[in-house]
Amino acid sequence: MAVEEKVLLEVNNLKKYFPVKAGVFRKTVGYVKAVDDISFYIKEGETLGLVGESGCGKSTTGATILRLEEATAGEVKFEGKDILSLNRRELREMRKEMQIIFQDPYASLNPRMTVADIVGEPLDIHNLARNKKERNEKVRELLGSVGLTAEQMNRYPHEFSGGQRQRIGIARALAVEPKLIIADEPVSALDVSIQAQVINILQDLQEEFGLTYLFIAHDLSVVKHISDRVAVMYLGKIVEMTDKRDLYNNPLHPYTQSLLSAIPIPDPTFKKERIILEGDVPSPVNPPAGCRFHPRCPKAMDICSQKEPEFKDYGNGHYAACHLLD
Amino acid sequence: MILKSQQNVNKKGRSLWYDAWKRLKRNKAAMVGLFMVIIFIIVAIIAPLLAPYPPDEIDLFNVLKPPSAEHWLGTDFYGRDLLSRIIYGSRISLSVGILVQVISLTIGTIFGSLAGYYGGKVDMIIMRLVDIVMSFPSLLLTIAIMVALGPSLYNVFLALGLVSWTGTARIIRSEFMRHRELDYVKAARSIGNNDLKIIFIHILPNCMAPLIITFTMGIATAIMSEASLSFLGLGAQEPTPSWGSIINNGLQYLRTAPWYSLFPGLAIAYTVLSFNLLGDGLRDALDPRMKDF
Numbered sequence: 102m103a104v105e106e107k108v109l110l111e112v113n114n115l116k117k118y119f120p121v122k123a124g125v126f127r128k129t130v131g132y133v134k135a136v137d138d139i140s141f142y143i144k145e146g147e148t149l150g151l152v153g154e155s156g157c158g159k160s161t162t163g164a165t166i167l168r169l170e171e172a173t174a175g176e177v178k179f180e181g182k183d184i185l186s187l188n189r190r191e192l193r194e195m196r197k198e199m200q201i202i203f204q205d206p207y208a209s210l211n212p213r214m215t216v217a218d219i220v221g222e223p224l225d226i227h228n229l230a231r232n233k234k235e236r237n238e239k240v241r242e243l244l245g246s247v248g249l250t251a252e253q254m255n256r257y258p259h260e261f262s263g264g265q266r267q268r269i270g271i272a273r274a275l276a277v278e279p280k281l282i283i284a285d286e287p288v289s290a291l292d293v294s295i296q297a298q299v300i301n302i303l304q305d306l307q308e309e310f311g312l313t314y315l316f317i318a319h320d321l322s323v324v325k326h327i328s329d330r331v332a333v334m335y336l337g338k339i340v341e342m343t344d345k346r347d348l349y350n351n352p353l354h355p356y357t358q359s360l361l362s363a364i365p366i367p368d369p370t371f372k373k374e375r376i377i378l379e380g381d382v383p384s385p386v387n388p389p390a391g392c393r394f395h396p397r398c399p400k401a402m403d404i405c406s407q408k409e410p411e412f413k414d415y416g417n418g419h420y421a422a423c424h425l426l427d
Numbered sequence: 428m429i430l431k432s433q434q435n436v437n438k439k440g441r442s443l444w445y446d447a448w449k450r451l452k453r454n455k456a457a458m459v460g461l462f463m464v465i466i467f468i469i470v471a472i473i474a475p476l477l478a479p480y481p482p483d484e485i486d487l488f489n490v491l492k493p494p495s496a497e498h499w500l501g502t503d504f505y506g507r508d509l510l511s512r513i514i515y516g517s518r519i520s521l522s523v524g525i526l527v528q529v530i531s532l533t534i535g536t537i538f539g540s541l542a543g544y545y546g547g548k549v550d551m552i553i554m555r556l557v558d559i560v561m562s563f564p565s566l567l568l569t570i571a572i573m574v575a576l577g578p579s580l581y582n583v584f585l586a587l588g589l590v591s592w593t594g595t596a597r598i599i600r601s602e603f604m605r606h607r608e609l610d611y612v613k614a615a616r617s618i619g620n621n622d623l624k625i626i627f628i629h630i631l632p633n634c635m636a637p638l639i640i641t642f643t644m645g646i647a648t649a650i651m652s653e654a655s656l657s658f659l660g661l662g663a664q665e666p667t668p669s670w671g672s673i674i675n676n677g678l679q680y681l682r683t684a685p686w687y688s689l690f691p692g693l694a695i696a697y698t699v700l701s702f703n704l705l706g707d708g709l710r711d712a713l714d715p716r717m718k719d720f
Contacts, residue, residue: 164613169616193619196617196618197619200617208611209611209613210611211611211615211632212443213442222615222618222620226618227619257442257443260441270614
């Protein structure tokens, strides 16, 4: 893909298949194609929103980029360096550049560690603090940057609320001063009132540290607020990717159109046409032939069940994969 | 006022252990168990101060005497004071209980954590080993190892440890399988921890609850097993005062001197009961989810 501005992360033809085993001898009988041949890029300092229904492979994409899961095939380039071919030592160094924020703040913090240890651990691993005093100073600073106080340092995660825990998770991710943060549904487990607070913190931090985000979510209204560009995933594939404004004003793919029609509008007099999708997301073990969306697509044609549509640029970097557009 | 004092507590950080201790304190049966265990441990430690006679002092004029003012629990067939022998026997039982559990928990934890963390082939090999050990009746396997090593107290530690680690391995394996999928482990990996650190610094401290429970319950089992082995003549040898061997000696006088076997039997029952009460309480306090097991 040709891009003018500096690209921080480039993902090309990434695939992640999980083997399905069955029987006494645990023979592989098939694969869950969680991520199936996706390509995208993130420019430095921008936020790419990655949206899709649950089970469409968004989180797996994030985990594979960070090598928390090993990719089946494809290429992930960070500042031009191929991440998937790094050895153990190189990968450890790369961990300083990319971090992750998890969805569930109740599972993402070790319950037996104090907040100071959770946030300070990355500093210890990468020798970012020369002595204990400097480490404590840095932990205090990090907690301050997410709005927590130094008195809370020696407490345990279970003494905090969900929103506070999520901020501890953000402080941990920030500790190594990364360039890219993969936010894996960072607000979907939180109360609505807390969601805005956490999102504002993420935006403030982006400004302050020049962070780049891959923001994974299943909620288009949250993504609309924070993203510069948005990629829409369906069943392991990216179906549309473009500028935020473009996507919300002129969605090309029928799946995106139906998702957008589901966003509630705070105006009871406003009447809009809702596109209601029939049926469920098909199994990623046995995805439909041709376009994966065709069994649920309101505008499906004959060709949709036969040929897979190509993911290509329809002008101004508006990428989509749909036969209707040709 | 109340709010203020609570905040002071909070500033220090209230660990999960503190919460567990508070739950344990409320459990009456567990506190009774804890009290009994503490008494048992104190008796074992200060045995020389408590025992009215040296445990192997032979007095052939006072053979097989029933309980009396001089000999509270009677004497055995060499005229040795049974109370003294039982008091000294608590040292054997305590050391068997603790050492066997240390051996078996070490083996079980290492195998269980490797199997649970890595899964796949490692898991397959370790779990088949566990299956093999488990497929023998444990007493039979212990006897076989004892026969091979020769009867002595140190071999009892080893044999019981080698037989009893499988349960721990299974528990730790299942804990690791659950924890390795949790986000805090992924987070630990994403900040650059290696496998060893994740296993021992991150996951293992979260498995302490089942480990402590297994340890406490296992002490009771180990004491029973040692008594059985000594009863069969394979454990502690004369003149070491093991409860199991005292029962065995008393067996031939069961009709004429029933106290001979009764009192060491009661000592075993007391100890096993106390550790089980404490273990049950610990299970409820440390891991409310495990209640149904």
